[in-house]
Amino acid sequence: MSPKPVSRSTRRTRRPQHATIRDVARAVGASISTVSAALNGTDYVSAAMRAKIEAAVQQLQYRPNDLARGLRLRRTHTLAIVVPDLSNSFYAEIVRGMKDYTAAANYTVLVGDSRERWAEEKLFLEMLHRRRVDGVVRVPAGDGNASQAAQVLGTIPVVYADRYPEADHPVAAWVGVDxxxxxxxxxxxxxxxxxxxxxxxxxxxxxxxxxxxxxxxxxxxxxxxxxxxxxxxxxxxxxxxxxxxxxxxxxxxxxxxxxxxxxxxxxxxxxxxxxxxxxxxxxxxxxxxxxxxxxxxxxxxxxxxxxxPAREIGMTAGRMLIDTIEERTRNRATQTLPTQLMVRDSCAPPLRP
Amino acid sequence: MSPKPVSRSTRRTRRPQHATIRDVARAVGASISTVSAALNGTDYVSAAMRAKIEAAVQQLQYRPNDLARGLRLRRTHTLAIVVPDLSNSFYAEIVRGMKDYTAAANYTVLVGDSRERWAEEKLFLEMLHRRRVDGVVRVPAGDGNASQAAQVLGTIPVVYADRYPEADHPVAAWVGVDxxxxxxxxxxxxxxxxxxxxxxxxxxxxxxxxxxxxxxxxxxxxxxxxxxxxxxxxxxxxxxxxxxxxxxxxxxxxxxxxxxxxxxxxxxxxxxxxxxxxxxxxxxxxxxxxxxxxxxxxxxxxxxxxxxPAREIGMTAGRMLIDTIEERTRNRATQTLPTQLMVRDSCAPPLRP
DNA sequence: GCGGGCAGCCAAAACGATTCGAGCTTGAGT
DNA sequence: ACTCAAGCTCGAATCGTTTTGGCTGCCCGC
CATH class of the missing domain: 3.40.50.2300 (Response regulator)
Structure with missing residues (x-):
């Protein structure tokens, strides 16, 4: 039984979609290991080679494929947040806070709207699992039985914001107000x-x-x-x-x-x-x-x-999440932020007390 | 330019993160090709085998890795939209419309906020390219020179919403109002x-x-x-x-x-x-x-x-985008939606005309 | 008895990156 | 002269999928 080298590829119609690291390597006459080392600064690369590679990257408009990267690295640099109602400015502001904070640490965040229904939230969480997000912050849907989340998320870290988890993950992180x-x-x-x-x-x-x-x-x-x-x-x-x-x-x-x-x-x-x-x-x-x-x-x-402090809630949630992901778990598992009574014009003494 | 020293750590600590298709195959004593065929319904698989596989999937809580999938398929089922100001309910509504429409077609959408600055938008678009999103709808930042977008996005399809492109992609799709x-x-x-x-x-x-x-x-x-x-x-x-x-x-x-x-x-x-x-x-x-x-x-x-009609603008943009991606380009390249004057109480005849 | 089609399964080659180990020069230390 | 480390580069394995072509029986019609 000799394994014969079959030319199995019938289709040769390969349009060049995006430049790959291999294209860059070929362009400068180096190996892909060297290119990778140069781009990530992870190993010795001569100055001359580095310059040639950088030029080729520019010329070919090369952008690393984050799918391949994430697959290999087992990290996607993606977070997610799911809230009960995105059109509510309170939650929108939490999302914004989280995005602002995590963007600085180079994370992308996916945002989901459960419309207060666990069924919808579950769909979203399953998608997150398939995409292998690095972590998620939840404002769980209010219609109960949201405690199945641990099942669908597997080992993905979770931080809760605003609403409490209900005996969900054993050591749940949480941020909100009293x-x-x-x-x-x-x-x-x-x-x-x-x-x-x-x-x-x-x-x-x-x-x-x-x-x-x-x-x-x-x-x-x-x-x-x-x-x-x-x-x-x-x-x-x-x-x-x-x-x-x-x-x-x-x-x-x-x-x-x-x-x-x-x-x-x-x-x-x-x-x-x-x-x-x-x-x-x-x-x-x-x-x-x-x-x-x-x-x-x-x-x-x-x-x-x-x-x-909606924005702060979002930022803190983002920070807690990143801390657990990157294993700097120096902070407390739960954070209570202060509220403030904004006295304006809609309250007055009653007519007849 | 001194190269940095490298520590080649040899960590062999491999915790079993997520179940893979290989685990499922091993569990039922089949090959991964068979499991893949069963899960995607793409080839003959006996009913008995199919049942065993489904059981194993349940038992192992297996979820396909969309990174690997996307890498192989060269499709991520991810779209994106970038708007100038997410806290503006008009754009928020466009985003919502797009999300609603595309969710039905099983796409996830990433949303970005350029804060009216091309520099920020560019950062976001570069990220999209690295993630190999299938397409993006843009409401370009208003501070000019947004026409470099074609460069950074490469061959990724673009649909414009609300604002016109300025001689950007040669045949730009657009949806908005007059x-x-x-x-x-x-x-x-x-x-x-x-x-x-x-x-x-x-x-x-x-x-x-x-x-x-x-x-x-x-x-x-x-x-x-x-x-x-x-x-x-x-x-x-x-x-x-x-x-x-x-x-x-x-x-x-x-x-x-x-x-x-x-x-x-x-x-x-x-x-x-x-x-x-x-x-x-x-x-x-x-x-x-x-x-x-x-x-x-x-x-x-x-x-x-x-x-x-913000919601409709978002939905139409989503539809046009998916149509081009899936190569059903049956629809026109540009769509103008109707506006409506909502007459309420803030206009009256002038005191002295 | 033979060719052929079909149902059911599998091995191996991608997809595009990172990383480990190793090879090859130099230059310095002894 | 010999050893050793540093500097630079590369090959090959790996991550988890899909897909292609092929292999094996088996049944069918002749």
Missing amino acids: NARAAMDATQYLISLGHRRIAIISGPTTTRTAAERLEGYQRALRAIGAMHKEYIRNGELDMAGGARQAIELLTQAKPPTAIFCANNTMTLGALEAIQQLGRACPREISLLGFDDFAWSTLLRPRLTMVRQ | NARAAMDATQYLISLGHRRIAIISGPTTTRTAAERLEGYQRALRAIGAMHKEYIRNGELDMAGGARQAIELLTQAKPPTAIFCANNTMTLGALEAIQQLGRACPREISLLGFDDFAWSTLLRPRLTMVRQ
Whole structure:
């Protein structure tokens, strides 16, 4: 059985797609090892040779193929972030922060939008696994059972931002704010203005942050014995959800004098509802929101809101991720960043306290 | 030029990172060719074997390595889009449209933000080349000389969105709107309300769309002999730029009775300036903007704006790109989508016409 | 009994990079 | 004169896929 050298290639129609390292090597009459060493500075290469190679690279417009590189190196220099809603400026800002930070360390980031659905998030995570990203930061979808993520991601490092993981990876890294505390402070601010009938529009209780904010709100009101169940609403996190809950609250027999909204989109919905019902804000009804956004000062009234350091959250998540990837795990596994109450015009003392 | 010393470390620590097709083959006692054929359905594989393979895939949590795949296939199923400002909801919406459309065709998209600077865009495009993306849609940075893109992208297909290419690729695909026409219509609307002293705040003339909108505005005013150079302003495209120009316009001796802003961020800036100067809009000054956004109805007054079909622009760009990549070039090379004047509350007849 | 088609499987050659080990000159140290 | 290291270069293995051509039975029609 002699293995005969068969000329098996029938097609010779090979259009030259991109220049390869081999083309560069051929152009300067060197081996590809030498070219590689020259380009990466990883071994001795004479100055003359280096110059010739650099010229050839320019002339051939050679760009290394990162697929081949990643395959060999087992590193793609790619990260990813998945958020529940990209059109929400809060998450957009987190993404931006992460991109800015990681770009400086020469990482590319893929961004995914789960639309609050684990099914969509899972699809995205599977794609990330196939692409062998070096790490991912998750703001898990709020519809529960996001703890299967460990399965689909395998050994890829994960950092959580904003929302807590739920007993997911054993030692999960996380960065975010103290939501209970921030909500409590906000509620106490309303109390200090004289409000007693304070409502909250919160998200679904499967969303960790929503649950914590509700908790903080309750703690503040319980302390003065002013908690009433009919003022607690949870619903969808979007604008329509906020509007619907606000209308229900304001049209009931004994409406609240202040509404605390647990995220930014719902706050906008509530504002829309208030205007639609012809109520004067803040004279007749005070509105306090969560998650600030850039153009909140353009609205009338200018909204009083709890500001989260979105950009810093994204940057920190990126930093924590890169640190674990590159095995400088010097930093703590969890980081809590400060919030800030941006007092503007949408809250005032109640008409009849 | 001293070459650096090299430490040739001999690490033999090979942790089993991810399951490979070889692992699957070994598990079922088949060859990798058979596994590949089974998974891709590209050749005969017995039902029994197929079942065994599928079981092994599940058990090993095998996910094909897209790097190796892309290397072999010379296709990455990755697209990219680069826009001048991601925090501008107009571009964000284009990106979203493209993502939605291309996701259905199983493409991933990388998104880049050039911040209106060619230097940044170039960096991003070079990265795309190294990653061998299958195609890219560009909204070129507005600071000129973006025509070097062909060089850095090599043979990678390009589709332009919103802004025109400037004699870039020979047969450039493009999708956008008729900016001159839209601006002319908008200006004529202001004229029909009785305005004669109409100002425009436009972007830098290196930005093609800005130039076209200015052109349309001029055409409308020239037709009634009401064009005055002191009412024409170009500046930065951001909010601060819009505010600055608006203040200059409104504080001059014979201020305009209406301002036409050539993009959305400048419109917001102008609105801010108007409020800051204590002018009543629309009673004292009418404001008409370009590029609608989702929450424009939350502002008071609700802004009258020219709406571009941003989402459709993104989807169409995605479609055109995929069509060229997959060589179904059945569609025209350039597509013009319709605009719409969203008449709301920020324009009214002038006090003294 | 023989040619031929088909179902099922496999070995090996790409794809384009990095890296290990080794070979070959020089020049210096002893 | 001999050894040794440094400087420079190269061949070959490797990363994890797809794909091509070929091999083996087996059944079918004659």
